[in-house]
Amino acid sequence: xxxxxxxxxxxxxxxxxxxxxxxxxxxxxxxxxxxxxxxxxxxxxxxxxxxxxxxxxxxxxxxxxxxxxxxxxxxxxxxxxxxxxxxxxxxxxxxxxxxxxxxxxxxxxxxxxxxxxxxxxxxxxxxxxxxxxxxxxxxxxxxxxxxxxxxxxxxxxxxxxxxxxxxxxxxxxxxxxxxxxxxxxxxxxxxxxxxxxxxxxxxxxxxxxxxxxxxxxxxxxxxxxxxxxxxxxxxxxxxxxxxxxxxxxxxxxxxxxxxxxxxxxxxxxxxxxxxxxxxxxxxxxxxxxxxxxxxxxxxxxxxxxxxxxxxxxxxxxxxxxxxxxxxxxxxxxxxxxxxxxxxxxxxxxxxxxxxxxxxxxxxxxxxxxxxxxxxxxxxxxxxxxxxxxxxxxxxxxxxxxxxxxxxxxxxxxxxxxxxxxxxxxxxxxxxxxxxxxxxxxxxxxxxxxxx
Amino acid sequence: xxxxxxxxxxxxxxxxxxxxxxxxxxxxxxxxxxxxxxxxxxxxxxxxxxxxxxxxxxxxxxxxxxxxxxxxxxxxxxxxxxxxxxxxxxxxxxxxxxxxxxxxxxxxxxxxxxxxxxxxxxxxxxxxxxxxxxxxxxxxxxxxxxxxxxxxxxxxxxxxxxxxxxxxxxxxxxxxxxxxxxxxxxxxxxxxxxxxxxxxxxxxxxxxxxxxxxxxxxxxxxxxxxxxxxxxxxxxxxxxxxxxxxxxxxxxxxxxxxxxxxxxxxxxxxxxxxxxxxxxxxxxxxxxxxxxxxxxxxxxxxxxxxxxxxxxxxxxxxxxxxxxxxxxxxxxxxxxxxxxxxxxxxxxxxxxxxxxxxxxxxxxxxxxxxxxxxxxxxxxxxxxxxxxxxxxxxxxxxxxxxxxxxxxxxxxxxxxxx
Numbered sequence: 081x082x083x084x085x086x087x088x089x090x091x092x093x094x095x096x097x098x099x100x101x102x103x104x105x106x107x108x109x110x111x112x113x114x115x116x117x118x119x120x121x122x123x124x125x126x127x128x129x130x131x132x133x134x135x136x137x138x139x140x141x142x143x144x145x146x147x148x149x150x151x152x153x154x155x156x157x158x159x160x161x162x163x164x165x166x167x168x169x170x171x172x173x174x175x176x177x178x179x180x181x182x183x184x185x186x187x188x189x190x191x192x193x194x195x196x197x198x199x200x201x202x203x204x205x206x207x208x209x210x211x212x213x214x215x216x217x218x219x220x221x222x223x224x225x226x227x228x229x230x231x232x233x234x235x236x237x238x239x240x241x242x243x244x245x246x247x248x249x250x251x252x253x254x255x256x257x258x259x260x261x262x263x264x265x266x267x268x269x270x271x272x273x274x275x276x277x278x279x280x281x282x283x284x285x286x287x288x289x290x291x292x293x294x295x296x297x298x299x300x301x302x303x304x305x306x307x308x309x310x311x312x313x314x315x316x317x318x319x320x321x322x323x324x325x326x327x328x329x330x331x332x333x334x335x336x337x338x339x340x341x342x343x344x345x346x347x348x349x350x351x352x353x354x355x356x357x358x359x360x361x362x363x364x365x366x367x368x369x370x371x372x373x374x375x376x377x378x379x380x381x382x383x384x385x386x387x388x389x390x391x392x393x394x395x396x397x398x399x400x401x402x403x404x405x406x407x408x409x410x411x412x413x414x415x416x417x418x419x420x421x422x423x424x425x426x427x428x429x430x431x432x433x434x435x436x437x438x439x440x441x442x443x444x445x446x447x448x449x450x451x452x453x454x455x456x457x458x459x460x461x462x463x464x465x466x467x468x469x470x471x472x473x474x475x476x477x478x479x480x481x482x483x484x485x486x487x488x489x490x491x492x493x494x495x496x497x498x499x500x501x502x503x504x505x506x507x508x509x510x511x512x513x514x515x516x517x518x519x520x521x522x523x524x525x526x527x528x529x530x531x
Numbered sequence: 532x533x534x535x536x537x538x539x540x541x542x543x544x545x546x547x548x549x550x551x552x553x554x555x556x557x558x559x560x561x562x563x564x565x566x567x568x569x570x571x572x573x574x575x576x577x578x579x580x581x582x583x584x585x586x587x588x589x590x591x592x593x594x595x596x597x598x599x600x601x602x603x604x605x606x607x608x609x610x611x612x613x614x615x616x617x618x619x620x621x622x623x624x625x626x627x628x629x630x631x632x633x634x635x636x637x638x639x640x641x642x643x644x645x646x647x648x649x650x651x652x653x654x655x656x657x658x659x660x661x662x663x664x665x666x667x668x669x670x671x672x673x674x675x676x677x678x679x680x681x682x683x684x685x686x687x688x689x690x691x692x693x694x695x696x697x698x699x700x701x702x703x704x705x706x707x708x709x710x711x712x713x714x715x716x717x718x719x720x721x722x723x724x725x726x727x728x729x730x731x732x733x734x735x736x737x738x739x740x741x742x743x744x745x746x747x748x749x750x751x752x753x754x755x756x757x758x759x760x761x762x763x764x765x766x767x768x769x770x771x772x773x774x775x776x777x778x779x780x781x782x783x784x785x786x787x788x789x790x791x792x793x794x795x796x797x798x799x800x801x802x803x804x805x806x807x808x809x810x811x812x813x814x815x816x817x818x819x820x821x822x823x824x825x826x827x828x829x830x831x832x833x834x835x836x837x838x839x840x841x842x843x844x845x846x847x848x849x850x851x852x853x854x855x856x857x858x859x860x861x862x863x864x865x866x867x868x869x870x871x872x873x874x875x876x877x878x879x880x881x882x883x884x885x886x887x888x889x890x891x892x893x894x895x896x897x898x899x900x901x902x903x904x905x906x907x908x909x910x911x912x913x914x915x916x917x918x919x920x921x922x923x924x925x926x927x928x929x930x931x932x933x934x935x936x937x938x939x940x941x942x943x944x945x946x947x948x949x
Binding site: 370388401423428519 | 829843872875878928946948949
C-alpha cells in the first residue's frame with residue numbers, strides 16, 4: 081500500500097489514479113497521440129490558402145496528412161505530394177488549424193453539486209455526454225479541441241476535461257491524455273458573485289478567498305505528507321483524499337486552474353492566490369481585464385476572453401468591453417478566446433475573433449486567440465493549434481476569410497479524418513439548425529457507421 | 532499606465548479608408564438649424580435600388596432630398612457627414628430594452644410583473660427607462676427605433692410601445708404609446724407564479740379573457756358606457772383589432788394554437804413572435820395571413836426552441852410570409868442583442884442582403900405600425916440614418932454614426948459602458 085501511495089507523488093502517479101484507457105482495453109496502442117486514423121491514411125489538400133498561424137499565410141498551398149499528422153506543408157511546387165495520397169482539391173478554400181475553445185459547456189460537463197462550494201474531486205469526465213448535439217455543433221463551428229468544464233457556481237466546481245473532437249461515442253475516446261495514458265484536464269474555479277450564496281456557500285468575496293486559501297493550505301499539508309511518506313518508508317501516507325489529490329496536481333503544475341473571474345478586484349484576488357500557492361492559472365472571461373491589464377501582464381498570467389454582444393445582465397459584466405482583447409494584448413498579455421457555449425455559440429466561434437478585430441485586435445492575434453494561444457493554455461501547443469509538421473491534422477476548412485460574416489465552415493477534420501461536412505444533410509442541421517438539430521440520434525448513427 | 536478604452540483609438544487605426552471624421556466636428560449639436568447632409572459612397576434606401584455616391588438632405592428632422600451627389604447640391608452652411616455606407620436607421624421589431632434592466636437586478640428590472648398571468652393594462656410606456664445604458668448601446672450600433680415591451684414570461688404581459696432610441700423623456704422618445712398587447716403561448720408563459728400550467732389551460736384562459744374583451748367592447752358601443760376597466764379596455768382593443776396581439780410561440784403546436792384562437796375573433800390582428808418551428812407550419816401561417824417577428828437569428832437553441840434555425844427568416848421570406856427580425860428578450864448575459872448582428876447572420880445563412888436589411892428597417896417599421904415615418908430613406912420620412920465604414924453586415928465593419936431626426940445621436944459604436 082505504501083508503495084502505491086508513494087508513487088502517487090509525481091508524474092507517474094496519475095496513471096494509477098485513473099482507469100486504464102479504453103484504447104488499451106481494445107488492444108490498441110496506448111498513449112496520448114494515438115491517431116484514430118488507419119495506417120494507410122494519406123491525404124493531400126491542394127490549392128487552399130493555408131493559415132498556419134505560427135508562420136505566414138501560404139497561397140495555393142499544399143498540406144500533406146499522414147496517419148493523422150501533418151507530414152508536410154508549403155506552397156504548391158515546394159511540397160512533394162507522396163504517391164498514393166488521396167488528393168483533395170481545396171482551391172478557393174481557406175484552411176486553418178481546428179479551433180480551440182478553452183472554455184466550453186457543451187455536453188453538459190457539470191461536476192460539483194450544491195452540497196459544498198469546494199469540490200475539486202468532482203470530474204467533468206464523469207458527466208460529459210459526448211453524443212450531445214451541442215458537441216457536434218462545436219464540430220460544425222470548426223472546433224477540434226475543447227476544455228469542457230463545470231459552471232461557475234462554486235469556488236471549485238470540479239475538474240475540467242480536455243477533449244479532442246474525434247467522431248467517437250465515449251468520453252474516454254475523446255479525452256486528451258498525458259504520455260502515461262492519464263486523462264488531461266484542469267480545475268475550474270470561480271470568484272465574484274456566481275459562487276456566492278446561502279451556507280455553506282460564501283456570502284462575501286473575503287469569505288470566498290479565505291475558503292480557497294484554507295483549502296490550498298490543506299492541499300500543501302497533504303502534499304507534504306505524501307512526500308514524507310514517499311521519502312521515508314516508516315512514515316504512513318495520509319488516507320486518500322480525491323479532492324486534495326487534484327489540488328496536489330494543481331500545486332505540482334500538472335493541472336492548470338481555469339478561473340472564472342470578471343471584476344478588476346476579483347482578477348487581482350486570483351493573481352494574489354496564484355502567487356501565494358504558486359499554481360498555474362488561466363483567467364477566464366476577464367470582463368474588466370482591461371482595467372488591470374498591466375497587473376495581469378506583470379504576473380505573466382494568460383487570459384481567455386469571452387466576447388458577448390452587450391454588457392450587463394449581471395453586475396460583474398457591466399463593464400465588459402469589445403476592447404478587452406486589444407488592451408490585454410497591447411499590455412503584453414497572452415490572449416485566447418472562448419465560447420463559454422451556451423453563452424455564445426460554438427458554431428459562430430470565428431465571430432468572436434472577428435469582433436475582437438472589430439475592436440482593434442490584429443487579425444494575426446485574433447487568429448492565434450482561436451488556436452495556438454488556447455492550445456498553450458491547455459498545455460497542448462505541442463500537438464495542436466497550428467499547421468506545423470508533426471502536429472495533429474486538425475483542420476477547419478472555410479470558404480472564405482475567417483473573419484468575414486459570409487464565410488462558412490465547410491469541413492472540420494480531426495487527426496486526418498473528416499468529422500464534419502456541411503454538404504452532408506445530416507451534418508448541415510448541426511450548422512444551421514432545423515428539425516432534428518436538438519437530437520442526438522443522427523449523429524450517433526453517423527458515428528456508429530464510422531466505427 | 533492606464534489603459535483607456537476608447538473606440539476612436541481603434542477606429543483611428545482601422546477606418547483609414549473613410550473620410551468620415553473631417554467634416555463632422557460639432558455634429559452632435561444641432562448646428563445648422565438641424566440641417567444635415569449625409570454623403571455616402573453607397574446608400575441602401577430600403578425603398579428601391581441602392582444609390583452610389585449619394586446624398587441625403589435632412590431639414591428639421593425630415594428627409595428633404597435624397598439622390599446621387601451629382602444631382603444634389605448641399606446648401607451652404609449645412610453640416611456635412613460622410614461615410615462609406617448609409618442605411619435607414621435600424622428598427623428592432625421586438626426587444627425589451629428599457630424594461631429589462633442593464634444590471635438585471637430587482638430594482639431596475641421592469642420586464643415582467645408576476646402577480647397575475649393576464650395583465651394587458653400594463654404599459655411599457657410607464658416602465659421604459661430612457662437612461663438604461665443598453666438603449667445607448669443598441670443605438671450606437673445603428674438602431675434608431677425599437678418596438679419594446681415586457682418579456683415573454685406571462686400569458687399576457689402588457690402593452691408594448693414603439694420609441695426612438697433618443698430623447699430626454701419617454702414622452703419625447705415615444706412614437707406609438709400602445710403598440711401591441713403581448714402574450715405568450717411558449718414555455719415562458721406557462722407554469723410558474725400565476726400562470727396556467729398546461730397548454731389547454733393557457734388557451735382556455737386566453738380565450739376567456741378575449742371574450743371578456745369582446746363583451747366589454749359591446750358595452751362600450753352601447754347606450755350606457757360601462758365603468759372604466761383598464762384590463763377589459765385593453766382586451767377590447769385586441770378583439771376589435773385596435774391593438775395587434777403579439778403571441779410568442781415556438782413549437783408548431785403552439786403556433787397553430789395561436790392561429791386557432793385568433794380565428795375565433797374576426798377583427799383580431801395576430802402577430803407571431805419567436806416562432807422557431809414556423810417552417811413546419813408555413814402553409815397555415817400563410818393561410819392566416821399572419822406576420823412573423825422571427826426569433827433572433829443567433830438565439831440559443833434548446834428546450835422548446837431546439838429546432839431553431841439560423842435559416843428561419845430565409846425560409847419564411849422565400850415562402851412569402853411577412854417577416855421582421857428582432858433581438859428579443861435576454862435574461863442573462865448578454866442582456867441585449869445587437870440587431871445588426873442578427874441581420875448579418877441571417878444574410879450569411881442565405882437571406883438576400885438587401886432583404887436582410889429590409890427585415891430590420893422597412894419591414895420591421897411596417898409591422899410595428901410606423902412604416903409611414905421610419906424604416907426607409909425617402910423624402911418626407913424621419914431623418915434616421917445609420918452610417919458604416921464598410922459593408923454593414925461584415926463583422927469587422929463599424930457603425931460610425933447614428934443619426935436620429937437629423938441629429939447625430941451616437942458618434943461611434945460603444946464597446947464598453949463607462
